[in-house]
Amino acid sequence: MMKDTIIKLDNVWKIYQMGEVKVEALRGLSLEIRKGEFVAIMGPSGSGKSTAVNMIGCLDVPTKGHIYLDQHDISKLSESDLAQIRGRKIGFIFQQFNLLNTLTALENVALPMLFQNTDREKRLETAKKLLEMVELGDRMQHKPNELSGGQQQRVAIARSLSNNPEVVLADEPTGNLDSKTGEIVIRFLEKLNKEGKTIIMVSHDANVARHAQRIEHLKDGRVVKRG
Amino acid sequence: MIKDYFIFSVKNLRNRKLRSWLTMIGIIIGITAVVSLISMGQGLKTAISLQFGDLGTDKLAVQASGGFGPPGTAVVNPLTKDNLEEVKKVSGVKIAAGRLIKPGKIEQDDHATFSYVASMPDREARKLIHEAQNLEAESGRLLKDGDKGKVVLGSNLGKKDAGLGKQVVVGSKIIIEGKEFEVVGILKKLGSFILDNVVFMNEDDLRDVMDVPDKDYDVIVIQVQQNADVAAVQQRVEKVMRNERGVKEGEEDFTVQTPQAILGQVTSTLFAVQLFVYIIAGISIIVGGIGIMNTMFTSVLERTKEIGIMKSIGARNSSVFSLFFIESGLIGSIGGIIGAVFGVLMALGLAFIGKSLLGTDLIRAEISPWLVLGSVLGSFILGSLFGILPAIKAAKLNPVDALRYAK
Numbered sequence: 001m002m003k004d005t006i007i008k009l010d011n012v013w014k015i016y017q018m019g020e021v022k023v024e025a026l027r028g029l030s031l032e033i034r035k036g037e038f039v040a041i042m043g044p045s046g047s048g049k050s051t052a053v054n055m056i057g058c059l060d061v062p063t064k065g066h067i068y069l070d071q072h073d074i075s076k077l078s079e080s081d082l083a084q085i086r087g088r089k090i091g092f093i094f095q096q097f098n099l100l101n102t103l104t105a106l107e108n109v110a111l112p113m114l115f116q117n118t119d120r121e122k123r124l125e126t127a128k129k130l131l132e133m134v135e136l137g138d139r140m141q142h143k144p145n146e147l148s149g150g151q152q153q154r155v156a157i158a159r160s161l162s163n164n165p166e167v168v169l170a171d172e173p174t175g176n177l178d179s180k181t182g183e184i185v186i187r188f189l190e191k192l193n194k195e196g197k198t199i200i201m202v203s204h205d206a207n208v209a210r211h212a213q214r215i216e217h218l219k220d221g222r223v224v225k226r227g
Numbered sequence: 228m229i230k231d232y233f234i235f236s237v238k239n240l241r242n243r244k245l246r247s248w249l250t251m252i253g254i255i256i257g258i259t260a261v262v263s264l265i266s267m268g269q270g271l272k273t274a275i276s277l278q279f280g281d282l283g284t285d286k287l288a289v290q291a292s293g294g295f296g297p298p299g300t301a302v303v304n305p306l307t308k309d310n311l312e313e314v315k316k317v318s319g320v321k322i323a324a325g326r327l328i329k330p331g332k333i334e335q336d337d338h339a340t341f342s343y344v345a346s347m348p349d350r351e352a353r354k355l356i357h358e359a360q361n362l363e364a365e366s367g368r369l370l371k372d373g374d375k376g377k378v379v380l381g382s383n384l385g386k387k388d389a390g391l392g393k394q395v396v397v398g399s400k401i402i403i404e405g406k407e408f409e410v411v412g413i414l415k416k417l418g419s420f421i422l423d424n425v426v427f428m429n430e431d432d433l434r435d436v437m438d439v440p441d442k443d444y445d446v447i448v449i450q451v452q453q454n455a456d457v458a459a460v461q462q463r464v465e466k467v468m469r470n471e472r473g474v475k476e477g478e479e480d481f482t483v484q485t486p487q488a489i490l491g492q493v494t495s496t497l498f499a500v501q502l503f504v505y506i507i508a509g510i511s512i513i514v515g516g517i518g519i520m521n522t523m524f525t526s527v528l529e530r531t532k533e534i535g536i537m538k539s540i541g542a543r544n545s546s547v548f549s550l551f552f553i554e555s556g557l558i559g560s561i562g563g564i565i566g567a568v569f570g571v572l573m574a575l576g577l578a579f580i581g582k583s584l585l586g587t588d589l590i591r592a593e594i595s596p597w598l599v600l601g602s603v604l605g606s607f608i609l610g611s612l613f614g615i616l617p618a619i620k621a622a623k624l625n626p627v628d629a630l631r632y633a634k
Contacts, residue, residue: 059626079626080543087541098536098630102242112540114231159540190292 005068006055006166006198007033012065014051014221025051026062027221033200035166038193040209043218050171053202057169058086070166080205085113091160095172097152098143099159101155105131106140109158116163120176123162130158134188150181157188161197168192170201186211229553232546237511243526247558253515254562254610255569258602260508264569264597267577268501270591274420275493286359288489289314289447289468292482304472304480306444313471314447315617319460321452323429324352324443329437333384333426334402338392343421344403344437346430353373355450360422367397367412370427378408379427385413402435403428410624428524438549457485512606515562516613523555523617527624534621543624550620559610563603571599 014026026048033039033056043049054060058074061082066073075087091097091112100110109127118126131140134154143153153173158215160168170189174182192213193199203209218224245322289305311325328344334340346355349372355456356362362369362379370379380395387394395401399410403426417423434441451460464483474480484492527534534547581590 054627057539059630080545083538083541083543083626086539087543092539094630098532098539100533100536102238111537114228114235115228115537115541115543115546120231163541 002154004035004050006035008068010066012062014082015063029222038199038212040212040215042209047201047218048221053171080167089165091165093160093169093170095175097156101144104141105155112162134158149177153185232549250518251562253565255516257512258563258566259569262567263573264504266574266594269593285451287449287587289483310441313467317463317467319452319455320449322351322355322450324348324448326446327433328445331404335391340390341629342424344426348435349425354550363415364412377411379412379421382416383423408435432435446550469509495575516609519555519610520613523614527617527621531629532634534624535626538626548618548622551621552614558612560607567602569600576611626631
């Protein structure tokens with residue numbers, strides 16, 4: 001493993017038991033991502049993209065194989081330990097934005113810090129800065145349903161950064177946006193990458209994926225092409 | 228941190244206002260019932276104690292048995308003058324007096340009300356009653372031997388709102404069961420439902436007006452001699468009464484009781500009623516609790532995706548558990564607080580209605596701060612208890628499945 005490797009998947013299998021049938025979502029997937037990289041993961045539906053993202057994001061553990069985050073094997077950790085790790089080290093951006101509708105933009109961005117037991121004052125201060133960074137300083141008290149899709153995704157970007165994670169994991173971040181708004185979101189991700197964050201982006205859109213430095217093509221649960 | 232979870236939970240409740248309120252109604256009804264019923268029950272207990280409270284431990288009451296109720300009702304075989312004469316001879320009995328207590332109609336001008344008319348015995352026995360019941364005249368005087376056509380009224384009957392038209396005062400003429408009497412005295416307030424509404428007249432007058440046979444009595448009141456053993460006197464009186472009435476031991480058609488024993492009997496009956504009421508209230512609280520559980524399970528299902536989001540951004544199982552646990556505890560305690568307020572208001576309201584409409588002190592509310600605190604705390608615990616299972620379910624959700632969950 002290289003010294004600056006941040007995430008490494010080593011021969012990872014994920015097998016779901018669906019009644020009588022075994023579904024092999026990942027079949028010996030190996031993948032290595034270094035600090036500061038902007039990597040895109042591409043593949044058709046059913047290729048195991050989502051399962052791979054869940055593994056990288058510490059949302060799920062593999063049936064077989066190992067996952068290393070920052071040189072630590074996380075494949076056997078409990079759900080609560082995983083939650084702690086992903087809260088600190090990984091920022092999520094989803095296709096559906098996945099903001100909490102009951103909370104304002106500011107509260108949404110501050111929420112991950114609550115789960116890390118950060119003081120209220122510090123939480124609000126950081127959240128404000130992050131919202132200003134994504135140019136939503138004037139929308140802090142708005143709830144998600146009062147914001148446009150692009151604005152919601154920018155709130156989600158701000159939220160993904162709130163615990164200052166090393167990795168930002170974006171699962172089809174432009175999937176629900178028109179191309180112009182999508183472009184703005186991608187530009188934010190590029191900006192983050194330039195500032196040193198590792199960005200892993202899943203997409204099926206080659207136009208979006210080309211912004212990455214490297215593309216991993218997935219098919220049938222393993223990498224078929226690197227580039 | 229707990230404070231932040233708290234704020235978060237309040238937000239969630241407010242976001243589902245209608246359902247939160249509907250869920251709370253179950254708890255509110257239960258706690259309202261508990262607080263008001265217990266307050267009224269305590270009030271009733273105190274009121275009843277007051278009825279008996281003035282009677283000392285050195286007194287006994289003989290009654291013909293026919294079920295407990297106001298003396299003079301539902302009695303099969305009444306006490307007699309002969310019974311009284313025999314009781315007087317029992318060793319240890321200082322004074323024994325026969326009394327009649329009958330319901331009667333009281334009129335003045337064209338206004339009428341119903342109350343109890345009680346007889347006053349003569350001589351020492353009169354003194355005994357005066358002392359035992361603490362009778363003092365607020366205005367006018369008490370009855371004397373030989374008073375004919377004269378009555379003394381309980382304090383409530385001398386009030387403006389006694390229901391007898393113009394206020395009855397000393398010197399007023401009132402009609403009792405069709406005969407005219409002169410009011411010679413109004414009693415001081417005693418806090419006893421019966422004594423504050425009673426009409427006292429001498430025994431001969433009462434027999435005449437109510438058409439009571441010469442030899443009948445409703446109650447024989449006994450004062451035991453100083454230093455005598457009350458229990459022993461009670462047994463001797465029972466023995467004499469058995470002989471006199473020709474009944475065997477165990478088949479008595481009368482009772483000899485100390486006021487305390489009667490009070491005890493009433494209290495135990497009251498306790499049975501209270502217990503029944505508590506059970507009903509308890510059931511309604513448990514139903515309310517199940518309502519909370521139901522709502523919380525629905526809420527977990529509805530917020531599955533939200534739980535997935537929270538977990539993906541770092542919420543541990545314990546954080547998710549806390550959020551839901553606090554929420555159900557909140558439903559419980561808010562419901563409890565509202566219920567306690569309603570319960571207190573209801574108890575006070577009923578007591579007020581009882582007092583102003585029925586003129587009775589029996590319906591009164593006695594609200595203990597412990598009852599209010601306890602019911603609020605209890606409903607918090609209830610809400611939390613019934614919230615545990617849904618909260619565990621929420622905490623245990625797999626983040627991947629939860630995130631994929633679509634409404």
